[in-house]
Amino acid sequence: MLQLKNVHKTYGTKENAYEALRGVSLDIQDGESVAIIGKSGSGKSTLMHIMAGLDTPTTGTVEIDGVSLGKMSEQERAIVRNEKFGFVFQQYFLQPRLTVMENILLPLTIRGTSAGERKKRAEELLAAVGLTDKAKNRATDLSGGQKQRVAIARALANSPKVIFADEPTGNLDTEIGESVITLLFDVHKQNKTTLVVVTHDEDLAKRCDRMLTIQDGKIL
Amino acid sequence: MRLPDYIKFAQTNLLRTKLRTFLTVLALFIGTFTLAMTTALGTGITRYTTTQINAFTQPDTIMVTPPSRRSTSSTGIPEYNPNKSTVTSGGNAQLTTADVDKLKTIPNVTGEYPSYSVQPEYIQYGTGKKYVLAVTALRPQSQLTLVAGSLPSSTDTAATVIPYPYVATLGFANSAAAIGKTVTIHFNGLPVTSGTKAKPITTVPSKDIQVVIRGVLADTITSQQTYLAPSVMEDLSNFQNGSTAQFYEIALTVAPKSSTATLNAVKAAAIAKGYQAETPADVLKQVQQGLSVVQTALDGFAGIALLAAMIGIVNTLLMAVLERTQEIGLLKALGMRRNGIFGLFVYEAISIGFWGGLLGVGLGMAIGPVINNILSHTLLKGAVGLKLLVFPLPYMAAIVGLGMLIGFIAGALPAARASRLNPIDALRNE
Numbered sequence A: 001m002l003q004l005k006n007v008h009k010t011y012g013t014k015e016n017a018y019e020a021l022r023g024v025s026l027d028i029q030d031g032e033s034v035a036i037i038g039k040s041g042s043g044k045s046t047l048m049h050i051m052a053g054l055d056t057p058t059t060g061t062v063e064i065d066g067v068s069l070g071k072m073s074e075q076e077r078a079i080v081r082n083e084k085f086g087f088v089f090q091q092y093f094l095q096p097r098l099t100v101m102e103n104i105l106l107p108l109t110i111r112g113t114s115a116g117e118r119k120k121r122a123e124e125l126l127a128a129v130g131l132t133d134k135a136k137n138r139a140t141d142l143s144g145g146q147k148q149r150v151a152i153a154r155a156l157a158n159s160p161k162v163i164f165a166d167e168p169t170g171n172l173d174t175e176i177g178e179s180v181i182t183l184l185f186d187v188h189k190q191n192k193t194t195l196v197v198v199t200h201d202e203d204l205a206k207r208c209d210r211m212l213t214i215q216d217g218k219i220l
Numbered sequence B: 001m002r003l004p005d006y007i008k009f010a011q012t013n014l015l016r017t018k019l020r021t022f023l024t025v026l027a028l029f030i031g032t033f034t035l036a037m038t039t040a041l042g043t044g045i046t047r048y049t050t051t052q053i054n055a056f057t058q059p060d061t062i063m064v065t066p067p068s069r070r071s072t073s074s075t076g077i078p079e080y081n082p083n084k085s086t087v088t089s090g091g092n093a094q095l096t097t098a099d100v101d102k103l104k105t106i107p108n109v110t111g112e113y114p115s116y117s118v119q120p121e122y123i124q125y126g127t128g129k130k131y132v133l134a135v136t137a138l139r140p141q142s143q144l145t146l147v148a149g150s151l152p153s154s155t156d157t158a159a160t161v162i163p164y165p166y167v168a169t170l171g172f173a174n175s176a177a178a179i180g181k182t183v184t185i186h187f188n189g190l191p192v193t194s195g196t197k198a199k200p201i202t203t204v205p206s207k208d209i210q211v212v213i214r215g216v217l218a219d220t221i222t223s224q225q226t227y228l229a230p231s232v233m234e235d236l237s238n239f240q241n242g243s244t245a246q247f248y249e250i251a252l253t254v255a256p257k258s259s260t261a262t263l264n265a266v267k268a269a270a271i272a273k274g275y276q277a278e279t280p281a282d283v284l285k286q287v288q289q290g291l292s293v294v295q296t297a298l299d300g301f302a303g304i305a306l307l308a309a310m311i312g313i314v315n316t317l318l319m320a321v322l323e324r325t326q327e328i329g330l331l332k333a334l335g336m337r338r339n340g341i342f343g344l345f346v347y348e349a350i351s352i353g354f355w356g357g358l359l360g361v362g363l364g365m366a367i368g369p370v371i372n373n374i375l376s377h378t379l380l381k382g383a384v385g386l387k388l389l390v391f392p393l394p395y396m397a398a399i400v401g402l403g404m405l406i407g408f409i410a411g412a413l414p415a416a417r418a419s420r421l422n423p424i425d426a427l428r429n430e
């Protein structure tokens, strides 16, 4: 469902130019879970951002369900991100002023879903990540593990086809990280969601169907 | 995103930085409050002067005055002409009954009412004290504002309309109590000399008229005249001045509700006959032109305040965009489009405009009546019915709307900047 063909990414220009990706080609199947591992600075995040249409490759193509992201307008890419993708980041990126529920519902709010439908979905999502009793709390009042659960619930909000997670346990201690990983894989299995995880964590990588190691902008 | 979401997000974001929001709203409030007050003052004064002018001009009336030798010269100051005396009786060029006959012939003119110069001695109610007064003719179609009673027809020769201050002066409890009461007005005539040349005996004939008070005039600064029927005024003029009566102006009436074209045609005809002539619209226009200059100047001050506030809004939002770069990145990552991000900030700016406008207009409308009340007991005590500050709702709504428009204009630049952020750069921003 996700296809990368000879993707190059160069940051900067002229003497400052740095090639973070040097010809990456890969094919991710529907419902697959893929771990992207590699040393710091090897280009993992860059690769994930390009796959998810958050960034554009310098050369090469990215296709989702056979449609090239590069041929889409910025507006169309935004719609793809909203409807087909879910994101979990190391730094959570929750909106501090909004409540837990409002944070979770952000993708639906952006989409323009009706208030009634949103309320229904909120209950399902809160139950799925075990935060029903925190619904009205401010996002800033939560612990790290709880914040990442909120982020996962938010990633699930629009029932995406792919969830992209960039070091989801990077800021969590082992035990809490473990529970977040369990949640992520439960979701992946139950909803048959494709999962792309960037990680340093060996345990997490081993639980994936496939492991891609990246080094100096190339897949080994 | 849906409109209620935009509005809710805007309010939530504004509450994040309460002090900054408050100060930005305050800056705008100063502008909208000033504008609300200048508008109220302008409206109040315009309404009041319109009433005042209506009290001494009548619709469907053209005021004709003697030709002036000084104005209406496009070739500068005219040369002295020894044959044209600059001294006329009473110091002013005067009109006579001959002029009345001349003006009569103008088409469409339905009546001619010279400003009879009649000097009454006193007015008296019953056996009460005698008070001085000034009298003038009650022309048909007069538009006088009354606080009690009604306008008598101009043929009702036994009727009078008195100015408000006379109610208390003559000893009536209130305006309503004066209606229907008969008062006496005393006039002296031309002295008559009899007897011998060596021993002349001068007698002054006098005359009393009994008139019934039919109406009481609203208190106006310009009009302190007691009105009498035109025919009574003519009789009195003859009694006091004989046939040599002179007038400083003649009112020509046309049929009620005549078109402006008719009025202007009569005016033109009078001017063609060598007189000066003015329609009520001319008078109103002259005064309102003066007022609108004042109003524009006042609005200019409000405009400067609003401009400063606008810069404040731009600044506040630029800061907000910087602070929220990461959030903007996340919203974009989650699929919010450029328009959405633009809308988010623009609604925030419009909200600032809305609150600033509402506060300004709200405070103005709250303290306006208090100021009116204080003034009507102090500075403007005599001017019954004068509201210095008048807040017409459509104007006030327009000021709130203007606040929102200023917000929109001010918000557009920061909002456009936010909408152009690249999601990844924004997310990396730490």
Ligand SMILES: Nc1ncnc2c1ncn2[C@@H]1O[C@H](COP(=O)(O)OP(=O)(O)OP(=O)(O)O)[C@@H](O)[C@H]1O
Binding pocket: A011, A012, A018, A020, A038, A039, A040, A041, A042, A043, A044, A045, A046, A047
């Ligand atoms: N905006 C940018 N401008 C210039 N260079 C960049 C930019 N973003 C990333 N890079 C460089 O590209 C390379 C790959 O970065 P990337 O963030 O993909 O690494 P990573 O594998 O995710 O590392 P980590 O494990 O530390 O997160 C790095 O050398 C980084 O310095």
Ligand SMILES: [Mg+2]
Binding pocket: A044, A045, A046
């Ligand atoms: Mg990274």
